[in-house]
Amino acid sequence: MSTAAIVPSGRHTPVLKRLDAVLRPLTVFAMDLHRHPEPSGAEARTAARLAEALAAEGYAVTRGVGGHGVVGVLTHGDGPRVYLRAELDALPVRERTGLPYAADGPYMHACGHDLHVAALLGAATLLARARPHWHGTVVVLGQPAEETLTGARAMLEDGLYARFGRPDAVLAQHTAPLLGGMVAHGYGPPVLAGSVQLDVTLHGRGGHAGAAHLSVDPVLAAAAAVLRLHGVVPRESAPADPVTVTVGRIDAGTHSGVVPDTARLGLTVRALSQASLDRAVAAVERVVRAESAASGCPREPEITVVSRSPLTVADPEVTALTREAHREALGAERVVPWGPSMATEDFGLYGDAGREIHGCAGIPLGYWMVGVVGPRQWAAADGSGAAERLAALPPNHSPEFAPHLPIALPSATTALTTAALTLLNRPSGSPRAQPRR
Ligand SMILES: [Zn+2]
Ligand SMILES: [Zn+2]
Numbered sequence: 001m002s003t004a005a006i007v008p009s010g011r012h013t014p015v016l017k018r019l020d021a022v023l024r025p026l027t028v029f030a031m032d033l034h035r036h037p038e039p040s041g042a043e044a045r046t047a048a049r050l051a052e053a054l055a056a057e058g059y060a061v062t063r064g065v066g067g068h069g070v071v072g073v074l075t076h077g078d079g080p081r082v083y084l085r086a087e088l089d090a091l092p093v094r095e096r097t098g099l100p101y102a103a104d105g106p107y108m109h110a111c112g113h114d115l116h117v118a119a120l121l122g123a124a125t126l127l128a129r130a131r132p133h134w135h136g137t138v139v140v141l142g143q144p145a146e147e148t149l150t151g152a153r154a155m156l157e158d159g160l161y162a163r164f165g166r167p168d169a170v171l172a173q174h175t176a177p178l179l180g181g182m183v184a185h186g187y188g189p190p191v192l193a194g195s196v197q198l199d200v201t202l203h204g205r206g207g208h209a210g211a212a213h214l215s216v217d218p219v220l221a222a223a224a225a226v227l228r229l230h231g232v233v234p235r236e237s238a239p240a241d242p243v244t245v246t247v248g249r250i251d252a253g254t255h256s257g258v259v260p261d262t263a264r265l266g267l268t269v270r271a272l273s274q275a276s277l278d279r280a281v282a283a284v285e286r287v288v289r290a291e292s293a294a295s296g297c298p299r300e301p302e303i304t305v306v307s308r309s310p311l312t313v314a315d316p317e318v319t320a321l322t323r324e325a326h327r328e329a330l331g332a333e334r335v336v337p338w339g340p341s342m343a344t345e346d347f348g349l350y351g352d353a354g355r356e357i358h359g360c361a362g363i364p365l366g367y368w369m370v371g372v373v374g375p376r377q378w379a380a381a382d383g384s385g386a387a388e389r390l391a392a393l394p395p396n397h398s399p400e401f402a403p404h405l406p407i408a409l410p411s412a413t414t415a416l417t418t419a420a421l422t423l424l425n426r427p428s429g430s431p432r433a434q435p436r437r
Pocket of ligand 1: 111147396397
């Protein structure tokens with residue numbers, strides 16, 4: 001893999017030549033967002049910064065779409081309508097990157113959404129300044145509340161497509177612990193998993209630790225359920241059909257001498273097909289109810305769905321077009337395949353998975369991963385197998401996740417800009433047109 005500087009080439013060079021001139025203010029913008037992270041649903045400052053910057057480039061900006069959502073629209077003649085989306089929110093993680101622009105507080109851009117927004121602004125700026133090179137409409141989305149998997153739904157329920165037009169394609173990218181400068185495309189749907197997050201309450205009957213036989217112990221029922229739930233994947237899902245079941249939270253009781261009344265579990269189920277996801281969720285419910293009954297719990301357990309995210313399925317034709325644009329602009333050696341990941345997103349709702357919300361069928365999505373690991377950090381993690389390297393690099397959501405801006409920002413901006421140009425330059429109203437060769 002190459003760590004040499006990226007020299008843009010190919011048909012989009014006239015637009016990409018303008019990147020040098022905007023890279024410095026864009027880097028300052030990215031650092032400012034990083035220093036001021038805001039949690040899901042409270043992205044007021046981030047939204048304002050993006051809105052101001054888009055307005056300065058001539059975009060018609062609407063704020064407050066589905067919460068703190070920002071929509072910027074720029075039209076240049078007739079042509080396709082292409083949406084570009086980035087997330088505004090940060091996570092409740094206390095930063096330990098040691099970066100000079102690190103956040104100082106309880107929140108952190110530990111998922112790289114600051115870089116996504118900066119690259120979105122970069123692409124929006126290049127497109128605005130190079131209008132002769134495309135026709136159509138660019139719709140820029142700053143989406144709130146991705147980490148809670150609620151923001152895409154909120155923007156769509158606020159009439160996103162009715163107000164700003166039906167998209168011919170919606171594009172997004174996400175940071176990943178790949179070498180900076182690389183982009184990775186899925187080679188078949190899906191790119192990311194679908195998920196269901198569940199809350200479980202087991203009802204026992206509290207009592208005295210010394211006379212536990214007179215109580216019904218929900219701690220024992222919860223412990224038995226946790227162990228049994230870990231059989232769902234190896235014993236009910238085929239080895240080639242990826243499913244994960246994780247109990248991430250368990251809480252019960254207030255005192256070691258007291259048998260409590262209830263015990264609670266928080267868990268997440270993920271899968272790479274809707275059928276497997278539904279099957280695993282049904283298995284989880286069956287196990288929880290059976291363990292509750294086996295313990296003699298006096299009441300049925302409560303099982304609540306806290307959130308759902310759809311599979312992220314990239315359209316094969318959009319993927320082929322964007323991959324080709326990335327190979328041209330970044331060099332073929334920087335474009336690699338991406339095996340589907342068990343990470344999850346609410347981006348799928350902009351396509352068919354959200355049809356019940358927005359009422360549009362067949363909107364193609366484009367989605368790829370962008371590498372953010374600096375060359376030095378990459379070299380330090382090198383010399384071992386791929387799995388060892390991955391374990392040595394801080395992943396997304398880690399307090400040490402630190403995208404290498406000097407490489408990752410220009411490459412992410414280039415990836416989004418060239419993907420947008422490729423789709424804008426397709427004939428209008430023919431989202432299924434053949435890729436240009
Ligand atoms: Zn995240
Ligand atoms: Zn993310």
